[in-house]
Structure formats: C-alpha cells, structure tokens
Amino acid sequence: MIEVGRHGAFSVNCVGLRRLPFPLSFSVREADGSWMISAAAARAGELVDVLTRTANDTVVVVNLATNSFLDGDYQQWRPSLIAAELGVDCAVHPVGAWASDSIALGEEFLVMRRDSLPGFLTGEWSPYELSLVDVPAGVTPEQLDELALVIGTGTGDEPLLARLDGSRFRYSGHDDCYLLVESTDPAAPAAVLGRLLALLAGSVLIGAGGAASVRVPEPDSALPERLIGESPHWVGVVGTASGTTVTVTLSALPRRWRLGQAPPERADHVATLDLAHGGWRLAPAESAG
Template sequence: MTDRDLLPRLLDGTWSPYELTLIDVPADVTTEQLDELALVLGTTGFDEPLLNRLGDSRVWFSGHDDCYVLLETRDPALPAAVLARLLTLLAGSALAGLAEASLSNVPEPGLWLPEQLIATAPHWIGTLAGVTEDLVAIKLAALPEPWRLNVSFPRQAHLTATLDVRHGTWRITG
C-alpha cells in the first residue's frame, strides 16, 4: 500500500487483527527493499527490536486475534493510543455479552491511563475481572518480558482498570 491515508479503508469491516502485521514503508519502496523486508521479518526474533533494521519505517504492528499485540514505533504517542483502544475494545466486548447493555458509545480512557501503565512497565497482560451494565473491570498485571502463549495471568493483578459505563469515565486502582 503506498498511501498511509488508505489504511483505515483497507481495515474497515473486512479485515480482522488475526495474524495481522503492519509495517510502514516509504511510498517509493522497491521490490528489492520489500524482499529485504520479508527476510528481516522472517529472521527477527519475537523479542528483538525490528525498526532499527528497517531504515525509515516508523511503525511495526503485529497482532494475533485478541491474544496479543506487539507494537514498535518511533512515534511516542502511538503506544498509549493503541493501549487505550485495546482497553476500550475489551470493555466493549464484555458489554456486548450483556443483553441489557447499551453499546451506543464505549468511551476510550484518557491518555493519562495508558501513559501511566506504560511508565510503570513496558509489558502488560489484562483479563476481564467483572462486568455489569454499569461497570467493566479489567485486571492488569505487569510482566517482566513480552507475553507468550504459555504465560498465564499472574496469581494477583497489580492494578484494575475500571470503566464506569454510566459516567463514561475510567479509573485505575491498585
């Protein structure tokens, strides 16, 4: 794709984050550079930084369904924005399971929430702790390294992010 502005249209409605990998490349990327990119992707370890091997690329996103998201970026605002959206999607999915819940608008947390999480630890795992039509609670635990399929949620959460549905506000409690 050569125009970054077309990305939302590409992802609108027909694509899902199941095994989705996105890397931005310059509009004038050559076939040889794309071959090199494929080689770099295929030989980079899961926990190795990738962007420093890709020249001008600013974003590498890798996601697998709703299990994990790996994001490397040169844009300091993007990680908090993605984490805020992920928390919103988890809350919205939980609310969608309630027949009586209204899903007209599930608010994203303010950037203060994901920024606080990222400042505390670079790797987080979250799981739904409870849902009613008024509240959605998400247990969050900091991990010492990126999450893997064989890593279960720790015995105790470090924090809980809670969406107050009626007021449209989020809070973190420890």
C-alpha cells in the first residue's frame, strides 16, 4: 500500500487551457546495460523508494532548481542551505567553475545517505529541476569531479551509468512531473509503471472523496510486466470512477507520448483498481466491461 496525497503530480498538473486531467505516460528501452525510463506524472518524492531499492547507500544531488527557497533578491538558495533548512544531513562538494555552463549541473553537489532522500524530497516545496545519481560508499572528491564531467557532458536521454563506475541509478526530473530514470535494475521499469498506476488511481479517489490522502495498493508486478511485454510505450487515462473503483484505459503507442499529443481513441487494455476486492486486474479493452 502507498499513501497518495492531494498535492501529487497527477492532482496538480493538467493539460491545455481546458485543464484536462494529466495522462499517465510510460516508455522504456534498454541501452548499454541499463533500462532508460521516461514517464509522467510523478513527483520525485512519490517515486524515490521505488527508484532506490537497489541503489548504493550514498546518493548525490547533482542539480537542484526551485522557486520554493528564494532570498530577498529572488535568487535561489544554495542547495546546501536548502538541505540545512529541511534538516537533512549531507556533505557538500563545490562544483568547479569549468562546469558552471552546464545546465545539467548545479553549483554544488549534495552527498547524502540514501535513506535521507525521503526527508529531503517531501514537504511543502517542489523542485522544477532535480538530478540524482547513486555512488559507491567512500566516494572521493576526485570521483565527484569525474561524476560532474560525465553528467555535464552528457546529452539528452543517452545512457550514462556505464561511464559511472559503481553507479546503479540516475534520476532527472522536470517540473516535478516529467522524469527520466536510468537503472541497472531489471525490475525498475515494472515498478515505476505500477507506481504510476497507483498514483493515478489514488489522485482520482482523493478528488472524489475530498480526503487529504488515500492509501491504495500497487498492482502486482505481473500486471506492468505484461504491459511492458506487449509494448514499451503506453499512455493511460482515467476511464470510470466511483468511491471504491477506478479504471485506467491504457493504449500502446508506436513511440513515446509527448505533451500536446492527444491520447489515442483506441484502447488496448483497462486496468481496474477495486478497493472492495483489494487489488488490481487487467483486461483487454473490448472485454473490460
């Protein structure tokens, strides 16, 4: 079971001037021994436990941009001051001036324990840019400089973990909604897709019931694994909803969904969360009723 809050990504984001509900989108590909996952909509704090299940115990915040912590001149606080304000213990590694022109790097790295991430990412604030990478224990300043070089010279959604000795996951989030994940864990794609389904259903139940949060089960891994086995690209929209039941209409796509594209009229599957029976089921769209 996971707890879905009123300010989750599916609840606060919308599409277009008509403020249509934000769809679930998911895409995965394998490259250089990693799984590259592009998805929406989720805040970093809604996924951090999924993303770090097989990560090293040390994680580096390599980039952070937010409007939640500004000084009197409307300039963002340094990441280390934000961490201190949030009560998160971390080490600070200044990033050299040579890297200052890279939009993928902040002015300083925060090196913290993996189990400190939930406290860092939850609360009444939101990053519009956030990048995380795990590293082996005992990482040295020289290794952090090498990390900055690899991240700073990377382009787009290319895989980078093969160039980072010992790293197992990388996260890049935009607007606390869109995310790119690179993971060496073969279970990560299904875990992310399953979490997205639970978050979407939970956002609907909150809207219908008016509660501050709701606890919903995640689907068994077999459900998202089946979907990924059929197609690497999916988009999902809410179908029907009641006080205890939510359906999500899922359509396979030939390529990754992008903002501005309308979901297909044709559906392939319907995923149903039925709280009265305690779980999820998946059915072909034509037989879902």
